[in-house]
Amino acid sequence: MHFGIDFGTTRTVIAACDRGNYPVVTCEDPHGDSHDFIPSVVALEGDKLVCGWAAMELRGTPTFTRSFKRALTGRQVTAASPVALGPETRTIGEILDAFAEHIVAHLRRFQEELADSSPIEVTLGVPAHSHHAQRLLTMAAFSRTGITVTGLINEPSAAAFEYTHRHSRTLNSKRKSILVYDLGGGTFDASLVSIDGVGHTIVDTVGRARLGGDDLDEVLADLALTTLGRSADAFSSTARMRLVDEARTAKEAIVPQSRRIVLAVGDDDVTLPVSAFYEAATPLVQETLRAIEPLIGADSLRDTDIAGIYLVGGTTSLPLIAQTLRKKFGHRVHRSPLPSASTAVGLAIAADPDSDFALKDKVSRNIGVFREWDAGSEVTLDPLITPDSPRTATRIYRAAHNVGWFRYGEVGDDFSLIAEVGVPFTPELAALTEDELRSVPVTRQESGPLVHEEVTIDDDGIVSIAIDVDELGLHLRR
Structure with missing residues (x-):
């Protein structure tokens, strides 16, 4: 059976190949509730590494760790590079092995439910500007689980497959390119993709290795502390983690009609105007606009062959993102109806042996x-x-x-x-x-x-x- 796996900084999303359809694979948490993602988190239960929803049950404990994937962006990272889990440390190699085994165990259970005993083959997504070590460590961890990794595809390139699968009618002889804007939890990537039927050619790509939703969570947490007149230094690492967790939940609940954000800061509640958060977060969003300028080469899309800017990645669910891009580029900005799953669906399309889609990617380093x-x-x-x-x-x-x-x-x-x-x-x-x-x-x-x-x-x-x-x-x- 073939799958696409989008191993994200905050969430891992899986899509399956099913006779030309690419459904997102759901996962149950320990309480029996179903979700369309697995949290990219780990924690220690005694000496054992636990991952995903099981690790979420250990939130608030010193070893609970989010965004461990960011350790892969280090310049000299190796499998032996240490990652702090509160007062404990584990190597990034150990953590990747445990997390990959957790994901693959879920795939095997999914297969069992379908009475499917075929070998598991997966295509993995990686940030477009991820370096050699990150690609090799990711691929090796999943390969050691006993499955077949058929390939690695840059995340915005995969999302372009999902766009064509869903929106092919928006492309024509005059507008035959799209710009994929991929803002996830930990990284930002954008690719200009030229599309000719089922053929996709990556014209160019840009990215920021450490810019994503995690940074917006920190902005909101700092804004709450400033509003209360508190110093971040007065918080323990566990209390800070709890506050950032609150900020993440509040950020993900924002909709276009939202006017206020309520956060618990220790024993106090603070109410913040959404407009204040947007003002504080705008410099980070503007950084992504500066990054994509070379891909567009103009102040607007009017005189280009770009059919649209396609917003993918979970962080693009924040209304500020689409609002900012539409203010600059107008109606040709489209947010994926499944922003968190777009890349996984595109990876599943790439993994499908019966798919006609083809990709010619470009070295970005x-x-x-x-x-x-x-x-x-x-x-x-x-x-x-x-x-x-x-x-x-x-x-x-x-x-x-x-x-x-x-x-x-x-x-x-x-x-x-x-x-x-x-x-x-x-x-x-x-x-x-x-x-x-x-x-x-x-x-x-x-x-x-x-x-x-x-x-x-x-x-x-x-x-x-x-x-x-x-x-x-x-x-x-x-």
Whole structure:
């Protein structure tokens, strides 16, 4: 059975493939109530990691943790990177494994209810500007559960599938592109998508790795404290978490007719005008407008081939978002009827082997290697793969030193290290381990061996590195 999984910062939504339909998979909480999402939260029950709705039962305990997925946006994140669960810590690898197993266990129960014993295959969504480590860690965690991960798709690209599936009549020969505006709990992405029938080509994409609904919750919580004349420093971390939780619930309850917000701050209640919250939140919304300016290239949509701006992601349910965009871009701003599920439905369409939809996505990061120039006096990033280049880069050259240190990195909104590879270039050093090579002084040599270096980004955005030194019988893969 095929599924699309939108692993979000605050919520995880699953859609199934069912004979050309893509229903959202519901989940029961411990009280038997049905929901169309699983909270992306974890907590410790004794020494055991619990996830989703079971973890929600532990709200208010010190180890209850929301938005753990934001740890994946760190520049140097690895599976061993620690994540604080209150006074305790667990590695992000442990948390991802537990959460992925929780999600897949739910899929297996869903299959059992349908008497379906076919293998589970899933397509996962990832933020468009997520780096190599985030993609690899996410894919590996779900793969370790025993299911087949058929691919990773950038979230706004998946939402474009859902748009075409639902709104194909809005596209014509003059207006054949859409701009997907995806504001979730933890990230913001936008993609300009050119559509030709069932063919989708990503023209360009922009994003902010740490901008989303979580930040709006913090704004509302701070506004409540300011109104009461209280200092945020006077709150314990548990009390702060409870206040932000209150703010999230209040924010999600806002509708266009709302005029007031009531929050519990400790033992006090505070009433805030919705207009005051909107005023405080507007700078964050304006940041998303500045981000999408390069995709539109004009002050309005009037003289473009963009059929519309499609709002997806749970945070776009806040009326302020659509109001702000419509004020600038007019009636061609459309909010998905299922903003929290749009990406999951698009992923399910992509996962469906009987679907004709096709996607040509675009690399949004620069991949390169740090090289030493001018006898080691200068270090610079040598770009190997750029958004406009082929996805495989090959270099063949003779080694100029006895040891080569290859530090591969990716540059998007920030820099992150992909891998550091030590390669011996003399027969005497060929038998040394990488740790042993670190103590070897780097010296120049004449007529070193021929080096074949190849870097590739696959369709899932994962980088692979191959270095071959045939004269020494060395073949390294990362």
